[in-house]
Amino acid sequence: MKRILLAALGAISLSACAQAPGGGQAPGATASAPVAKPTVAAAQAKAGTPDARAIEAVRVLNPKVKVERVGAAPMPGFREAIVAGQVVYVSDDGRYLFLPGSGGALFDVQAQKNLSEDAMNVVRKQLLQTIPRSERIVFAPTNPKYTVSVFTDVECGYCRKLHSDIAEYNRQGIAIEYLAFPRMGIGSDDYKKMVAVWCAPDRRKALTDAKNGRGPTNASCKTSVNQQYDVGRRAGLTGTPMILTAEGVEVGGYLPPAALRQALDKLAAEQAPVATAKPGA
Known part of the structure; x- marks a missing residue:
């Protein structure tokens, strides 16, 4: 589990260079500036908060990687953390961790299980x-x-x-x-x-x-x-x-x-x- 997480967090996606059809900006459209989400440095996260639970979840799966910043995620019920230069999402209770991207996976932190891999095993x-x-x-x-x-x-x-x-x-x-x-x-x-x-x-x-x-x-x-x-x-x-x-x-x-x-x-x-x-x- 920890080896998989380390590899996933340290990997660089090679598929990011491809642009999906229709992915360009429509003619005449004006690009809106992204809204910055407030984050805090991992060291500043207060104990007992969703931020602190997100940091602990990452460390449970892999204590070697460094959590740089953590804050609110775009979807409710999750925190967004920057880990080893990548984004991961952790449920507010610290139970589930999701690695996005082409090799994405959903982990049950408490059970130390890769739920996505379990589903693929059946398939x-x-x-x-x-x-x-x-x-x-x-x-x-x-x-x-x-x-x-x-x-x-x-x-x-x-x-x-x-x-x-x-x-x-x-x-x-x-x-x-x-x-x-x-x-x-x-x-x-x-x-x-x-x-x-x-x-x-x-x-x-x-x-x-x-x-x-x-x-x-x-x-x-x-x-x-x-x-x-x-x-x-x-x-x-x-x-x-x-x-x-x-x-x-x-x-x-x-x-x-x-x-x-x-x-x-x-x-x-x-x-x-x-x-x-x-x-x-």
């Missing part, structure tokens, strides 16, 4: 279930401890790095089920290579060859590559590889075998039911 799980195992390229040990779905691309460097260690992932007890995500888009040369892989009689060999620059470049058959690409987009994929658990939890992009096993072990421990003592024990 991702449902989306993954639409792709049958027969349409995945599977590299698995005999009795895997964990199974993950990995959206991959034959050209991406980290995808190739991950696949070069496929035997070690299997030794770590992790089954890798590959899904196609040609990052250059439908109809690209990259896409054609991935279609050729999925058309090959031995998909595992074809994928390995393609990641080593020896793969097929052209083939024509009915595949689910388009469907898998669509699922990846709807699952919120922004780069390859993307590693998802069966529950739809995004573990990350590229992770070395031991690090992925550690991450999966941690998730399993967090999701394990808490044992309760029996009466009279």
Whole structure:
């Protein structure tokens, strides 16, 4: 949670340069000056006030970031805080924190949960279930401890790095089920290579060859590559590889075998039911 918040607050949006259609000022219109909202420096916030609760909420999630200023938000019931050069919104009771922007998320500060990510986990799980195992390229040990779905691309460097260690992932007890995500888009040369892989009689060999620059470049058959690409987009994929658990939890992009096993072990421990003592024990 704290790592995610730190990354989100420290990130710079690269999509801000694009202007949406119709976003310009209408001809003849006069721009009105923005109304300045009163704020106070974080150090001046009085204890027990919504300002102080907003500052504390940020510090609960990530004590390393600095709250610069805090004040009233444009919507009632929230405070607006400037944190590490970005704007965040915190409910007046300090319970919820919202990070705006393309990678925005809503946090329950008290429960230490990313509510937006929880909702996406449900969506991702449902989306993954639409792709049958027969349409995945599977590299698995005999009795895997964990199974993950990995959206991959034959050209991406980290995808190739991950696949070069496929035997070690299997030794770590992790089954890798590959899904196609040609990052250059439908109809690209990259896409054609991935279609050729999925058309090959031995998909595992074809994928390995393609990641080593020896793969097929052209083939024509009915595949689910388009469907898998669509699922990846709807699952919120922004780069390859993307590693998802069966529950739809995004573990990350590229992770070395031991690090992925550690991450999966941690998730399993967090999701394990808490044992309760029996009466009279």
